[in-house]
Amino acid sequence: MRPENYQAVSQPPSHEFELNIGPNHPGIEGNYALKIKVEGDMVVAAKADAGYLHRGFEKLMEGRLWMQNIALVPRICVPDPAPMEICYALGVEALGGLQLPERAQWLRVMQLELSRLAAHLFYFGGVAATMGMYSNMFWGVADRDLILDLFEAFTGGRVYSMYNVPGGVRRELPDDFLGRLGALLDYLESRLPDYDRLFFSNYVMLQRTRGTGSMTQQQALEWGVTGPNLRACGLAFDVRRDDPYLVYDQLEFDVPTETAGDALSRILVRRNELLQSIRILRQVAAQLPHVAGPVRCPIPNPLAWNIPPGESYTRVESSKGELAYYCVSSGGDMPWRVHVRGPSQMHAVQVLENLAVGARLEDVAQIIFSLDACPPEVDR
Amino acid sequence: MKTGKQLVNWLDTVLREFEGVQLRHSGRTRLRVDVGADALPALLELLQGLGSYVHLSAISCVDWIDDDEFELVYHVWSYELLSLVSAHIRIAREPGTYLSIYDLYKPAAFFERDIHEMFGVFFEGSPDMEKFILTEWDGPPPMRKEFDTRKFVHDTFGWQDYNPQWLQALKDRGGGIVK
């Protein structure tokens, strides 16, 4: 909202006070605003205000070649860019009938799980910060940085890796990479007791998050909640297991759930997912040396690449929920339509507005962050 | 819970009750359904009730400007049957209105609002048709194919050229920007 567009309006006297949370707020994972009306410190109404991160990606993608779009898609979700790239690549592969080589599938699973680890560490840091526990925030971001070092080693980019192309991935792994991955997983597992002591079994955290922003499973299903937020309400739905893609059907992992549907459940579900991701990564690291082959199938010259007409709806499980891409081709060298369905489109808007009502003012930031509402996905 | 094959048979039988419907399966979990625009709410209600397709994954809008139509695609997912049904309808570009399915699926509110501000399609019965992302935009709906983003940029913004020292020196020697 630009200052020049805001007209101050004189309101009749009331007990309500309108407060803008955002767009610059430490409790929000990006640029996003929540306009709330408070009576005392109880929220009586909430309205989401988006658009600060709108870059027009869906329109931009219609004007660029299929290959050029790989540079645009990771930017749609900042904390967790790998699922965006991979979902787009899977969509184009489905449209173009490309056969993904096996090694590329394993490498993509590795990227997805590493990105999930990084996003969850960022999440722990963020949700702790909303409660004023800044040590944990620094820990979360610092440990995530080590994962970004790994991304830099094999993809060439720390956050926006731009490593996936339709047909596979762009480079082979460096020789020492799997050793470094194993070392990092060991390190993260050794850090988890520290996290537990400082955060997960911290009396203050447990008191503050238990019962905050709770929703029933019925409400969650009605509001279109997916991902860890839905698993925190008791429904064990995970796209990796129920609508499998890549090589997830060959991997062993559990789908952790909680039943209470409040902020604490959401945090605990993600903590357990962290452990599952480490488990998956160990399996991938063990399997990768035995999967030989190219990392990319043969693709035409990107400047002269027509994809036959058709459409595809591909879904992956990002760290925030069900991410889906609807790609339509009209037979040309540019997409006709790419629709990005980010999980936060449900969480950050409808769910948040409903959960914030009745919460206390100090809990609002916690509710936003515990839902892992990612504004770039909402705005695209 | 129905097995895969039973599911396919059951869905096909039930869905073929709709007039003019076209079905296309791809893989175990994907089904594409093309129906007339007036049959869609009944179709979705049927899927939701009988097949427990309670999750609306997305509503996508595609602008087929050469056909003078919008295509609306409703992707619904069943947690029990583990299958995704994409229901495709076409509506005329003018006047570009359709019914809202908010009373069937609450998540539709977001998608219908998004499609309204991006494509200009009005959904009757949707709880909120106010602008959400483009709150300070007063131009045409930008995702329509006739909106040319390059032209908009050229008309609205001023261009600024770089003039570093090396380029100056090159220009003095007879070189410079080719294209």
Next chain:
Amino acid sequence: MADISYKSRGSILNPLRSLSFLTRKPVTLPLEPRAASANYRGFHLNDWEKCIGCSTCQKICDNEAITMIHIPELPADPVKGVRAERPAIDYGRCCWCGLCVDVCPTASLSLSREYIHICNDDELDSYFILPDPNGMHELHFEHGWQKTADSDLVDLKRQAMPVQAADERLQTFAEFTAGYDDQQALVEASRCVQCGMCHDACPAHMHAPDYIRAIWEQDLEEAVRQIYRTNPFAHVCGRICTRRCETACSIGVRGEPVAIRWLKRYAMDALGHDRVKALVAGMQGDSISGRRVAIIGAGPAGLTAAFDLAQQGHRVTVYEALPEPGGMMRYGIPAYRLPHARIDDDIDVIRSTGVEIQCNVRIGETLDMTQLQDENDAVLLAIGLQFGRSTRIKGADHHGVRSAVELLRSIGLQRDLPVPHAIVVIGGGNTPWTLPAAWHACSAGNMAVSM
């Protein structure tokens, strides 16, 4: 790892356990910028020796960050396919995706491990850089993201042209290359990066990038239209041209050049003679200039001139001494390289534009030069070179020593040729190979050839 249960009470004293950190060694990171990984996508480096200025990087950049800059001191060689241009990059737009590196046909572009650039508002011009081998700040950082064999986005292999087996070739004068089919042509045309080096290198400046693109778009009419802008002998050139375009092709720097010549042949063959004629008729203007031109010699030069003049509305008559038009094309090149039917097709198209060709007319015998000069506004001599060069070796005037040009003409005229049991050929270029091959074929393999 113990599970944390939803109902746990936790302890308010738990964080105090973090006091154990006081006994642990602190993590210290140095203040200097950290060295980037070996694969890092940092600032650009460009090897000017390898770079040919093809501007493919400019085409793939999705942010339109690359501009080509003309640098006068650099060598420019249209024949080899080198331009005096190098890419400059706008770092305000670049997102360091590295697609430019992956697509670069010569592998001259790469990204270094440098990633820090600091400037204030007055120095924004520093964002526009001309990458060279030394790096943006001349700090000589190592290479980061480079092209590798498995990540190359250009296809270095050409579609193989199906060829008749050697033993079959001995028995016949039929064309021994089969030509591309639709799928091969599509794939081959897709290899082109539209750099335009072929256009610059072609002596006729044919619009090769345009017709290649049209073949890829499966618009054969457009392809033939682009071909006929400069060349009415596409059947001929599509088979026997020396391919200066392919020598200059950017893909040819590290791989096999795009088969520009075969694609020209494909477009003409696939469209079919009748549609080509109709297309060329459509390209012709309506103007009639009222002038007459006579051309002596129906060889490639004469007939091309006839075509061009007819396009401009002049009335052209071509006089040819030999029984059929074509010149060296028919009487110098054996039919298994260039079938006479294809020459006839090209000449038929030229005839259909209104050009009149009279054969078996020798100027000076059948017709007089002065007569031509009286009846026409201009007379063009396009008689070519009909005699071979002498080696000037003693004894070269022996009756057993024959010139290749004259022998090839005999084969072309389908005169009876005596077949000796052995010949010796002096010379190693195209003709010294062609002639004995043709003669050998005439002998059905019963002649010994020494070069």
